[in-house]
Amino acid sequence: MRRFIVVIVTLVVLVVYGPPLAARLFSWGPDPSLRPAPGKSVAISGGLSLNVVEAGSGPPVVLVHGLPSNAYDWDTLSQKLAAKGYRVIAYDRVGYGYSSRSAHTPERYRLESNARDLTALLDALGLQRATLVGWSYGGGVVQTLALQAPERVSHLVLVAAVGPAQPPEDSDALGLVLRSPIAAGILRWVSSIPPLSRQLTQQSLLQVFAQPQAIPPGWSEYTRAMLALPGTLDAFVLETQRAGYTELQSQALRVPTLVLQGADDYSVPPAVAEDLHRKIAGSELVTIAAGSHMLPVTHADALAERIHAFLAQHP
Secondary structure, three states, X not given: OHHHHHHHHHHHHHHHHXXXXXXXXXXXXXXXXXXXXOOEEEEOHHHOEEEEEEEOOOOEEEEEOOOOOOHHHHHHHHHHHHHOOOEEEEXXXXXXXXXXXXXXXXXXXXXXXXXXXXXXXXXXXXXXXXXXXXXXXXXHHHHHHHHHOHHHEEEEEEEOOOOOOOOOHHHOHXXXXXXXXXXXXXXXXXXXOHHXXXXXXXXHHHHHHOOHHHOOOOHXXXXXXXHOOOOHHHHHHXXXXXXXXXXXXXXXXXXXXXXXXXXXXXXXXXXXXXXXXXXXXXXXXXXXXXXXXXXXXXXXXXXHHHHHXXXXXXX
């Protein structure tokens, strides 16, 4: 019996610790050369720094990504907006890309802490006011800042943005895993086994892009490479568990707001955008036919036109 227990414990240890160790020894991880070069490091409060990528000149437009994402997912839309005469600023939120990782304290990795970081970034860049474009979770961040300090926000653009009507995350298998207390460990274990990592990444991309043909070539491996940066999966899990979307007081927003939504978004359903439109006085809702959750990637031209027209209508 004792020998049997030893064998079982040994097998469990090999299964749990074997793949991550082998991945490190044999470099099984994603290709780091697929990661874009870091941008400009901007110091903010608390000894943290944010990785910032800028394009163009003109009125400032700040792009706030979702989760688990990064500043470079905005690249195409950023260039389109810059060509229309804007200073476009994309940045990695704390925990993602090349920005700082923070201690996992209760007040961190929340919409409120992200809003504070964004305010600190505006201060560091000398921007009194800016147009804020929030995508997915980033939409919750920009709403939070606009509620706390509306004087810092000239316009809000909510792209496939979360809101009070967002359904719970535990509606699928990945959502259930993310709610688990050992979620980060599970994701790190899966990411250490290339076939499992590729399968999970591909399934997640099918969810957000809605159609397999909409996924850009190489996007899956690029995504794996960015997620492999230390601490990224931890930030993803913490922000998922601490989201608090239902607590957003969107009805109190008093800045010009454009809501952009994909008709085929399976991550943030159109009902969430419709609810935001009803709650935010004077807001404009535009639904993109056949659009998925990844509108800035798949419909960058349409988004740039809509954002430009909206800003021109509300000088």
